[in-house]
Every structure is written in C-alpha cells, then in structure tokens.
Amino acid sequence: MSAAKPVRVGEGVVASTIGLPKPAARQRAAVSWWGDVWRRFRRQRVSLAAAVVLVAIGLLALTAPIVAPRDPAEQFRREGLSAVGEPLPPNARFWLGTDGLGRDLFSRLLWGGRISLTIGVSATAIVLATALAVGGVAGFAGDTTGFLLMRLVDLMISVPQLFVMLLLVVVLQPGIWVVVLVVALFGWPYPARVFRSQILSLKEADFVLAARSVGVGERRIFLRHVLPHLLPLVTVYFALSMPGVIFAEASLSFLGLGVPPPTPSWGSMIQDGLQYYRAAPWLVLFPGLAITLAVVSFNLVASGLREAMDPAQRGR
Numbered sequence: 001m002s003a004a005k006p007v008r009v010g011e012g013v014v015a016s017t018i019g020l021p022k023p024a025a026r027q028r029a030a031v032s033w034w035g036d037v038w039r040r041f042r043r044q045r046v047s048l049a050a051a052v053v054l055v056a057i058g059l060l061a062l063t064a065p066i067v068a069p070r071d072p073a074e075q076f077r078r079e080g081l082s083a084v085g086e087p088l089p090p091n092a093r094f095w096l097g098t099d100g101l102g103r104d105l106f107s108r109l110l111w112g113g114r115i116s117l118t119i120g121v122s123a124t125a126i127v128l129a130t131a132l133a134v135g136g137v138a139g140f141a142g143d144t145t146g147f148l149l150m151r152l153v154d155l156m157i158s159v160p161q162l163f164v165m166l167l168l169v170v171v172l173q174p175g176i177w178v179v180v181l182v183v184a185l186f187g188w189p190y191p192a193r194v195f196r197s198q199i200l201s202l203k204e205a206d207f208v209l210a211a212r213s214v215g216v217g218e219r220r221i222f223l224r225h226v227l228p229h230l231l232p233l234v235t236v237y238f239a240l241s242m243p244g245v246i247f248a249e250a251s252l253s254f255l256g257l258g259v260p261p262p263t264p265s266w267g268s269m270i271q272d273g274l275q276y277y278r279a280a281p282w283l284v285l286f287p288g289l290a291i292t293l294a295v296v297s298f299n300l301v302a303s304g305l306r307e308a309m310d311p312a313q314r315g316r
Contacts, residue, residue, distance in 0.1 A: 037232075040308040047304025050297040057294055061114040068107040073262040076102040087280040097282050099272060109286055112264040115176065117294075119265075120245040123180045124238055127187035127245075132227075132234070134188065135195030139203060140218055140226075150196070156189040165248075169257045179258055183248045191237055198233060202226050232309035239302035243295040250291055266291050 042048055060067060080102030082088060090097045096105040138149040165182050172178045202208060203226065211221050246266075252258035253267030261268065266287040273283025 037305075037308045041304050044304045044307060047300050047307075050300035050304070053293065053297045054301060057113060057290075057297070058117065060110055061117050064107075064110040064114045068104075068110045070104040070107045072103065072108040072111040072264050074103060076104070078102075080104070087276055087283060089280070089282060096286050097280065099269075099283055100276055100280075105269075105283065105286060108264040108269060109266075109290060112266045112269055112287060113290060113294075115259055115263060115265040116246055116249055116267070116291075119176060119180050119183070119249045119259075120242050122177075123183040123187065123245045123249075124241045126180070126184035127241060128191060128234055128238060130184070130188040131191035131195055132230070134192040135199060136222055136226075138192070139196045139199030140222055146196075150193075153189045153192055156186065159186070161186040165252070166255070166257060169252060174252075174257050174260045176259055176263075179249055179252055182252075183245055187241065187245070191241070194237070195230060195233070198230060199226060202229055232305075236302055236305045236309065239298050239305055242298045246291060246295060246298075 041051075076098065080088060080094065080098040087100055087102075088094055088098045094104050094106065096109060099105055099108070134149055134153070138146040138153075141149075165186065168182050168185075169178060172182075199222075203221075208221055208225055211225055249258055249265065250267030250270070253265045254271045256268075256271060258267055259265045269287040270284050270291075273280065273287070277284050
C-alpha cells in the first residue's frame, strides 16, 4: 500500500498518520509560508525597490573600510580646501566634495552610514528583545505581575523622553553605545503593549489550550507555540522602528550629543556642515539625502512586509 499523501489544513501541510513525519511536515509548512510571503512581497514593486536600496546601503556601510577611497578623519588642508580655506565642491578627485577641514565627504558619508546603521540595528534589536520579554511576561503571568508591568510601561511612556535622553547622554558622556542604550531605554514601552495584546489573544487559542491539556509548561508554550506567531509582527515592527532610531541618533548627533568627533555619523555631518550651508550646501545636502533615503526605504519595506504577512492575503 502506498503512503497517504499529506493533506493541507489551515496554514500549512500536516502529515497524515502514515505519511510524512511531523517534523518534516512542520518544516515544509514553514518553508511554504515564507515562500508565500516572498511571492506576495515581490509583487509590490515599490517595496521591492526599497529593499534593494536598503541592501545597497547596508553593503556600502559594511564595506566602508574597503570602498571608501580615503580615511574619513584625514584632513587635506592644501588640496582639499580652496585658496581662501573653504570646502571644495564635488570634483574628479573628491566625488562629493570636502568639508570645512578638507576631509573627503564621500568617505565620511560611507563611514557615517556604517555608524548610523550600527546604532539603528543595535538599538532596535534591544528594544524588540525588551518589549518581547516584558510583553510576554505581562501576557502570560498572573494578574498582579501583568498589572505591575503595565504600570511600569505607563510610567516610562509618561516620562519626558527627549529631556531625559539629553540628560543621560550628558551624564554618561557621548559615545556609540551610550547612544544605543539611551535610545533603546525609551523605545520598548509601545511595542511591549502591542506584543502583550497579541499574546493575550494567542494564549486562548486552541493550539495553546491543547498544549496545556497535555501538560506543557507555560515557558515552553511561549517559546515553541506563541513566539513563532509573533515573528511577522516583530519583523514589521523592526522595519518600522529603524527610521525612528536613525532620526533619534541624527538628532543627538546634530545637537553635539551623539557620536563624538572625529567619528562621522549622518547627523553629526549635518551639524558640521551648517556653518557652510550657504557657501557649501552639499555638506548638508548629501547626508540629509542619505538619511531621507534610508528612512523612506525602511518605511516602504515595512509597508510591503505588512501587506505580505497579512493573513487575510494568504494564498492570493
């Protein structure tokens, strides 16, 4: 007798009792789900183009030590400045011109992207990990623990964030990881609320009740059954949070409280170029365009992922 074929149930392929083994069926269902997400994401040409732009920006940032033609901190006071000591406009030697100290703007832009994206990815990862931990405990724990955690979230939301961020950066001294921690400190309360609401609905789902009925512990239920269902939401929230983190880093650097010189970041480059914005507008234009391009691309990718992962669009 030939093996029975797997039957499609719900969102994946579930093995029959004499067909495909359950682990293989689960793996095949996961591949099918991600394949369906990718198929629907590819249909959104604008989001796909934004994803290509983000990949290009990321590759340029990662390979900045190789791609950048010059040291971003090296000053070319003779050939990098005009006769009156002003920055040079874009030319054959300095593709994007030079800044007020005769440094190559193209090299600084690549290294600045490396710093800004490192801060953005690191801070966003800390934010989502903290939000998942707090939202998960608040959703699965008892009423008292959940109540206390949500009041902590309310307290964090009520704090004047910008004022406290500036105060902490001044006290702790500006630096890359100080900026990461300060930005992440106030980023987790909102996603924690969202994750808790999603977890509260998932914990009463049939597959969770079935796991409880056979004696599976709450921690295992969260890690093996609930957390995978939060992955689409986490993915979309990551893409949505990156623009805000990049803006926060740029704002702190613009105020002189971000990455200390001579390390470049897009925000600090804009701050350095303000004094020349009339005589040398490219000093503000190019880093501003880089921030805009990255932020818009992340928003477009997030929009595309939201549509591609929407359960209502499944199979279309």
